[in-house]
Amino acid sequence: MLEHIELFFKSIFVDNMVFAYFLGMCSYLAVSKKVSTAVGLGAAVIFVLTVTVPLNWFLDQYILQEGALAWLDGNRETPELSKYADYDLSFLSFILFIATIATMVQLVEIIVEKFSPSLYNSLGIFLPLIAVNCAILGGSLFMQSREIETAGLALNYGFSSGIGWFIAIVAIAAIREKIRYSNVPAPLRGLGITFIITGLMAIGFMSFGGMLTGGDDEAPKPETNTAVEVPKEEKKIESDNETAQAVVSENNQ
Amino acid sequence: MGLLSKKDTKLILDPLADDNPITIQVLGICSALAITAQLKPSIVMAVSVIFVLGIGNVVISLMRNIIPSKIRIIVQLIVVATLVIIVDQVLKAFAYELSKELSVFIGLIITNCIIMGRFEAFALGNGPWRSFLDGVGNALGYGVILIIVGFFRELLGSGTLFGIKVLGDSVEKTGLYAIGYENNGFMVLPPMALIVVGIIIWIQRSRNKALIEEN
Numbered sequence: 001m002l003e004h005i006e007l008f009f010k011s012i013f014v015d016n017m018v019f020a021y022f023l024g025m026c027s028y029l030a031v032s033k034k035v036s037t038a039v040g041l042g043a044a045v046i047f048v049l050t051v052t053v054p055l056n057w058f059l060d061q062y063i064l065q066e067g068a069l070a071w072l073d074g075n076r077e078t079p080e081l082s083k084y085a086d087y088d089l090s091f092l093s094f095i096l097f098i099a100t101i102a103t104m105v106q107l108v109e110i111i112v113e114k115f116s117p118s119l120y121n122s123l124g125i126f127l128p129l130i131a132v133n134c135a136i137l138g139g140s141l142f143m144q145s146r147e148i149e150t151a152g153l154a155l156n157y158g159f160s161s162g163i164g165w166f167i168a169i170v171a172i173a174a175i176r177e178k179i180r181y182s183n184v185p186a187p188l189r190g191l192g193i194t195f196i197i198t199g200l201m202a203i204g205f206m207s208f209g210g211m212l213t214g215g216d217d218e219a220p221k222p223e224t225n226t227a228v229e230v231p232k233e234e235k236k237i238e239s240d241n242e243t244a245q246a247v248v249s250e251n252n253q
Numbered sequence: 254m255g256l257l258s259k260k261d262t263k264l265i266l267d268p269l270a271d272d273n274p275i276t277i278q279v280l281g282i283c284s285a286l287a288i289t290a291q292l293k294p295s296i297v298m299a300v301s302v303i304f305v306l307g308i309g310n311v312v313i314s315l316m317r318n319i320i321p322s323k324i325r326i327i328v329q330l331i332v333v334a335t336l337v338i339i340v341d342q343v344l345k346a347f348a349y350e351l352s353k354e355l356s357v358f359i360g361l362i363i364t365n366c367i368i369m370g371r372f373e374a375f376a377l378g379n380g381p382w383r384s385f386l387d388g389v390g391n392a393l394g395y396g397v398i399l400i401i402v403g404f405f406r407e408l409l410g411s412g413t414l415f416g417i418k419v420l421g422d423s424v425e426k427t428g429l430y431a432i433g434y435e436n437n438g439f440m441v442l443p444p445m446a447l448i449v450v451g452i453i454i455w456i457q458r459s460r461n462k463a464l465i466e467e468n
Contacts, residue, residue, distance in 0.1 A: 098330045102330055187454075
């Protein structure tokens with residue numbers, strides 16, 4: 001239980017996808033002009049990460065790792081007896097992970113559209129974008145390289161990294177909405193100031209670094225996650241065509 | 254310019270400055286920032302992206318008429334993933350230390366938005382040779398920013414370039430350190446990458462007013 005709690009807070013604050021690893025920066029910068037769209041994309045990222053990280057964990061455990069194929073001839077417990085013991089398919093992980101992600105995103109899109117049109121309307125536009133969000137693939141690759149042990153922890157890791165990303169994008173969107181009224185030097189307007197603010201926010205998040213290392217009497221308190229309890233808003237999709245450009249950048253030829 | 258017509262040269266040169274993928278198009282920032290604490294990984298990353306984007310653009314361009322548009326994203330991802338696996342395996346074989354250092358970020362070239370962006374915006378509508386030039390040009394523009402950021406972060410953060418102590422020895426107080434210079438340890442931390450890129454954008458847009466965004 002304790003490891004779950006620790007992983008949860010660590011993934012949100014200490015190893016925040018955006019501030020510690022710069023993952024998903026493209027959509028982070030492109031879709032953070034309004035809080036409402038940011039909430040939509042953030043929710044979609046949480047959702048997809050929660051689904052794909054555990055799935056890829058199973059792929060990693062049962063297909064990709066060295067000796068993982070041992071279950072094929074019934075030697076799951078004693079891989080060294082299996083004739084598949086020497087098979088190491090981990091070089092295939094990129095292609096398998098990204099295929100899983102792309103398929104899952106497509107599948108999720110179809111299912112959501114069928115069963116919950118209102119959710120689809122709020123998330124739908126963001127879902128295709130997510131297949132190429134670095135944070136999603138990054139989640140799976142970190143899961144693999146950190147050798148997360150159980151499927152439960154993988155699920156936890158996916159979910160909490162998603163929340164970390166959500167917090168980051170909603171926070172920057174809120175700041176950008178306000179900064180529109182400030183007198184920013186002209187060349188810094190838009191992109192430049194967003195970079196610098198993100199840098200400052202990252203410095204702020206670094207102060208969470210000591211959160212989990214101070215003594216072992218646990219109970220890490222996530223103080224001050226600064227007003228990002230965002231009410232579930234009803235989406236506004238007007239400005240969504242600008243989001244689509246994040247990936248499918250404008251066809252200017 | 255026997256080999257390259259004027260238009261072709263533009264394809265290569267434009268992304269280096271006025272249409273830079275990182276500072277203007279805002280693509281490919283994901284993997285760009287995390288690995289720029291030192292110069293060497295930045296260069297390796299730049300070269301990898303040049304390889305992947307150059308070849309990938311040609312492949313997609315050759316297949317552009319037979320890819321059904323509904324599944325094109327998956328086709329593109331598979332093409333990139335294959336190329337990235339090649340890069341990853343080559344690095345593991347010949348530069349193991351470096352590939353450990355770059356860790357997941359080589360894999361993340363797959364989801365680098367520059368690559369998908371150029372496939373979508375260029376390779377799907379143009380012939381192989383022009384696509385190749387466009388790919389190389391954009392990857393070069395990406396690499397230039399990476400190298401600039403890596404240069405400053407390594408120089409100011411650790412006082413070295415490629416691991417060579419160019420500013421003198423900080424322990425024995427030689428060179429610049431003799432007159433009281435100190436390394437700025439902050440530069441090697443992740444947040445400074447963002448701020449350095451922010452400053453590059455600032456400088457670039459001050460010099461070229463046409464690039465300034467509306468508020």
